[in-house]
Amino acid sequence: MTVIPASERVKPKLGRDDWVMRSFIAVIGVYLVVTLAFPLYAMLSKSLSTFQFDLTQFELQIDKGDGWSDTISVKQLNDKIGKYSSAELNTSSDGRLPIVSMLPDFSFRGKTKYRLRNVGDKSFFIHGSEQILGTKWHEYSSNEFRRVMLRPIKSIGFGNFIQYFSTPALFNSISNSLFIAFISTIITISLAFTFSYALARSKMRGKGIFKIIAMMPILVPSLLPGIALVYLFGNQGMIKGLMGGYSIYGPIGIVIGSVFFTFPHAMIIIQTALSISDARLYEASDALGASKFKTFMTVTLPGARYGLISAAFVVFNLVITDFGLPKVIGGQYNVLAVDIYKQVIGQQNFEMGAVVSVVLLIPAMFAFGVDRMVQAKQVAMLSASSVPYQPKPNKRFDRTMLAYCLLIAGFIITIIGVCQYAALVKFWPYDLTFSLTNYDFDLMDGGGWGSFYNSLKLAIMVAIIGTVVVFTGAYMVEKVPGFGAGRTTFQFLAMLPMAIPGMVLGLAYIFFFNNPSNPVNFIYGTMAILVVCTVTHFYTVSHLTALTALKQMDKEFESVSASLKQPFYKLFARVTVPVCLPAILDISIYLFVNAMTTVSALIFLYSPDTTLASIAMLNMDDAGDIAPAAAMGMMIFYANATARTLHAWASKGIYKTTQAWRTR
Amino acid sequence: MNNQQAKAEPFLKVRGLTKMFGNFTALKHLDLDVSESEFVCFLGPSGCGKTTFLRAIAGLDIQTKGSIIQAGKDISALPPAERDFGIVFQSYALFPNLTVRRNVAYGLENEGKDKRAVNARVDELLKLVGLPDQADKYPAQLSGGQQQRIALARALATSPGLLLLDEPLSALDAKVRGYLRHQIKDLQEQLGVTTIMVTHDQEEALTMADRIVVMDNGIIEQVGTPTEIYREPRTLFVADFIGEMTQVEAVATSSSSAQLGNIQLATTQFDGDKGDAGVLTIRPEDILVYTSKKKSGDNIFAAKIDELEFLGSFWRAMISSDKLGSSRLKADISINVARDISLTDGMELVVELPQRSLRFYPGEKLL
Numbered sequence A: 001m002t003v004i005p006a007s008e009r010v011k012p013k014l015g016r017d018d019w020v021m022r023s024f025i026a027v028i029g030v031y032l033v034v035t036l037a038f039p040l041y042a043m044l045s046k047s048l049s050t051f052q053f054d055l056t057q058f059e060l061q062i063d064k065g066d067g068w069s070d071t072i073s074v075k076q077l078n079d080k081i082g083k084y085s086s087a088e089l090n091t092s093s094d095g096r097l098p099i100v101s102m103l104p105d106f107s108f109r110g111k112t113k114y115r116l117r118n119v120g121d122k123s124f125f126i127h128g129s130e131q132i133l134g135t136k137w138h139e140y141s142s143n144e145f146r147r148v149m150l151r152p153i154k155s156i157g158f159g160n161f162i163q164y165f166s167t168p169a170l171f172n173s174i175s176n177s178l179f180i181a182f183i184s185t186i187i188t189i190s191l192a193f194t195f196s197y198a199l200a201r202s203k204m205r206g207k208g209i210f211k212i213i214a215m216m217p218i219l220v221p222s223l224l225p226g227i228a229l230v231y232l233f234g235n236q237g238m239i240k241g242l243m244g245g246y247s248i249y250g251p252i253g254i255v256i257g258s259v260f261f262t263f264p265h266a267m268i269i270i271q272t273a274l275s276i277s278d279a280r281l282y283e284a285s286d287a288l289g290a291s292k293f294k295t296f297m298t299v300t301l302p303g304a305r306y307g308l309i310s311a312a313f314v315v316f317n318l319v320i321t322d323f324g325l326p327k328v329i330g331g332q333y334n335v336l337a338v339d340i341y342k343q344v345i346g347q348q349n350f351e352m353g354a355v356v357s358v359v360l361l362i363p364a365m366f367a368f369g370v371d372r373m374v375q376a377k378q379v380a381m382l383s384a385s386s387v388p389y390q391p392k393p394n395k396r397f398d399r400t401m402l403a404y405c406l407l408i409a410g411f412i413i414t415i416i417g418v419c420q421y422a423a424l425v426k427f428w429p430y431d432l433t434f435s436l437t438n439y440d441f442d443l444m445d446g447g448g449w450g451s452f453y454n455s456l457k458l459a460i461m462v463a464i465i466g467t468v469v470v471f472t473g474a475y476m477v478e479k480v481p482g483f484g485a486g487r488t489t490f491q492f493l494a495m496l497p498m499a500i501p502g503m504v505l506g507l508a509y510i511f512f513f514n515n516p517s518n519p520v521n522f523i524y525g526t527m528a529i530l531v532v533c534t535v536t537h538f539y540t541v542s543h544l545t546a547l548t549a550l551k552q553m554d555k556e557f558e559s560v561s562a563s564l565k566q567p568f569y570k571l572f573a574r575v576t577v578p579v580c581l582p583a584i585l586d587i588s589i590y591l592f593v594n595a596m597t598t599v600s601a602l603i604f605l606y607s608p609d610t611t612l613a614s615i616a617m618l619n620m621d622d623a624g625d626i627a628p629a630a631a632m633g634m635m636i637f638y639a640n641a642t643a644r645t646l647h648a649w650a651s652k653g654i655y656k657t658t659q660a661w662r663t664r
Numbered sequence B: 001m002n003n004q005q006a007k008a009e010p011f012l013k014v015r016g017l018t019k020m021f022g023n024f025t026a027l028k029h030l031d032l033d034v035s036e037s038e039f040v041c042f043l044g045p046s047g048c049g050k051t052t053f054l055r056a057i058a059g060l061d062i063q064t065k066g067s068i069i070q071a072g073k074d075i076s077a078l079p080p081a082e083r084d085f086g087i088v089f090q091s092y093a094l095f096p097n098l099t100v101r102r103n104v105a106y107g108l109e110n111e112g113k114d115k116r117a118v119n120a121r122v123d124e125l126l127k128l129v130g131l132p133d134q135a136d137k138y139p140a141q142l143s144g145g146q147q148q149r150i151a152l153a154r155a156l157a158t159s160p161g162l163l164l165l166d167e168p169l170s171a172l173d174a175k176v177r178g179y180l181r182h183q184i185k186d187l188q189e190q191l192g193v194t195t196i197m198v199t200h201d202q203e204e205a206l207t208m209a210d211r212i213v214v215m216d217n218g219i220i221e222q223v224g225t226p227t228e229i230y231r232e233p234r235t236l237f238v239a240d241f242i243g244e245m246t247q248v249e250a251v252a253t254s255s256s257s258a259q260l261g262n263i264q265l266a267t268t269q270f271d272g273d274k275g276d277a278g279v280l281t282i283r284p285e286d287i288l289v290y291t292s293k294k295k296s297g298d299n300i301f302a303a304k305i306d307e308l309e310f311l312g313s314f315w316r317a318m319i320s321s322d323k324l325g326s327s328r329l330k331a332d333i334s335i336n337v338a339r340d341i342s343l344t345d346g347m348e349l350v351v352e353l354p355q356r357s358l359r360f361y362p363g364e365k366l367l
């Protein structure tokens, strides 16, 4: 027997479990690197790539029938006639400059012959689809020469950003986006706070139904309120008189719609904050004879402040990164998220799209950072001995709160109701008979019913694959011993998606996956990339849900299992998963609903075979088929509502049967 | 039994065990031998490294340096699954969604194992820990003490060679704790399983252990039987940590005597010389008191009761004397003796500090 000398470091021998677990971490870590870090890197480097026609790199000779002229640089040619300014020579990676545009007396029927060559090996030009490199002369007839295009040279620098900030049409969007996000945040937070306050502190009736209604906006895409607003206040709107001459297309529409779709998100956070504040403080305040208002100012608001700040930044982030709503109802009012789309899809200027993305990343990252800090504080505030507050009846207060909640619920129901109405009416406002023609999606652009089935398929795949990946990943992070640096990196990568706007992620995916030299290029244009992108997009919240559940488990389970010589997967399957089943169900429904409604990331990634319901909505709306778009929106709503109901029912069942051990 | 077995190769042999957490050294070069079937307690104040030591032996947090040999096999670097031990944690870590039966059977249900054999073994174990009829309950439906015993049954299910217990009783109330102490000890003796238990409760250690390992600040201060630890604490820390101990400053006059105030006292042998300053200790119950002045000799002098407090089974007295200078001694006087000498506050009497109970620690300061 050899004994390890006392002075030597012990190298722990890794057991089979260690290997398996580490490979799992590695696999999921690689997944996050490939689906997140690499694409973002590709996007950043794209935003720093500038493309310019460098005319000094080309030389020309002309033969008008009396022999070849002296060699002339294309730059001299341009300077002589003053055709392009140096700013006009900036272009994108796809830029093509017809050489003949700098020859004023060019005619493709002429007998003149031309020779063109590159000065060095930095540049190239194309003739048709043929790429021509090198310094050898190439000779063309007039007819051929009109198809010769100069191509730009790539360089790394802040050129794109300089161009962005010197184009008012572009950078105005920054203030527009900030303005919209700011106003929407203030309104949503005020409304949601009052609503949550009513739920937490009043004795009014119908709290349960109010909670359900308040959560409904989560079940529809953000562009659905846009469509409803068009029906209500648009050019042929039902009650457009209320607009007093202002147009709904623009900031007003975006703000109203944003309030609608961010309301539930704000409410959940504020409700949590209000529910953890300690009842004993209220009792003390009452005992001291403080007025209701004073109690509110000195106890309620300070107690909920972290919740309010956190909710504000979440809402801000949602609004500033949202694409669907401003696309539908923004009119001429440019915002960052739509700019990305316009640059990429409209103008094929990928570099500028990347620049706008980087610009959009800054406020999103900031809001995310603040939210994380504040959340950490709020958790610390949660004392184990807090006593939940039991409101006492107060007729006037309860009635006021009930009226208020009815108003909010009315607003939400109206938006969805209008959409449903629009979907069922034959031809607004001329033929108001009900029919199902608008559900005949196969007659419209946008992919027809196939889009809806694709969305369902996507949502189911995202829910299943995403839950498995996220939960396994969270388990490994939480339970694998040692491995410090790996864990930190993993944790960082898992938190990152929350800070990345969907548009940015989608664009980053184009840059990374649509690159022919990428070995996983084959998934581009398939359902797989949509699944991957969506799982990554919604990774963070799912990860946090899983972590919270896992942290509540005794940290010695693994030790006990190992001491009994049982493999970790037995513990995982027999104990960890069953105990965490409620959280697992929560993750899967969260992923399902979001996959059904998301537009932003996938708008860049879908192909004719993988059109989706939410995107079909957008495209039908774009083509003027607003009623079918509303009908598609309602299909998404039905699907999500069904899924939510199934989830609630399944959760309850599981609670009753497999979780019997929770109750004594 | 320890003296005989110490000659044989120990069941568990720890050598030079060091554990670092970053720059912090939690365990400093520990050596320890544990014989087969022995019940050893790790005792020490909070944060001294008991749990760290136990987890290193289990392989749950492998040591930075040093070796561990169990049953002749070097297990220093092995993962927990390749070692031979059962463990019970303070939290019990019972699987909440499995019944008691499934919890206990967890380590037994390997592929191809007969269901009936497993069930029989579970029943046997449940009977062993005194809970034969709780098999179909969930852990949340049991009391803390019952959960503790289920955790024990689960740890013993695979008949491990070594049983590790990390503060198994500290989450329970005093009465249950007293009862379970005996049950665990009986069980251990019945099964003869080598056991290491971590505790910061000295009473627990003194009543249960064959040998106690007293730890402080990542080092082992002393290893010995409960009586050894109690009667002959090797360091002032151990003396102070276990039981009541009066400490006074004194100066050595030889290697077995010390000057305290105006009196020279004979002490047990110590490692020091004339002139060494240090601390003199005696347990309150070791001080003898007499009324008559007849008695005279070494370590005997006249004194006076300063304060008297009745503590049920004995009296606690504060004793002062011209001889002692400003120092006062704490003495526990049994009820019988108190009656014999008609003990009263302020009375004069004669005090003996028996040589075998006086220990001097040169170079130490009062704790």
Ligand SMILES: Nc1ncnc2c1ncn2[C@@H]1O[C@H](COP(=O)(O)OP(=O)(O)OP(=O)(O)O)[C@@H](O)[C@H]1O
Residues within 6 Å of the ligand: B021, B024, B026, B044, B045, B046, B047, B048, B049, B050, B051, B052, B053, B200
């Ligand atoms: N994972 C760790 N990282 C850093 N330091 C640690 C870690 N685990 C323990 N320590 C430190 O090592 C020392 C010993 O800890 P240990 O848990 O072994 O003490 P203990 O004797 O079991 O105390 P207690 O009686 O309170 O359980 C403590 O100072 C502790 O802070």
Ligand SMILES: [Mg+2]
Residues within 6 Å of the ligand: B050, B051, B052, B198
């Ligand atoms: Mg401990």
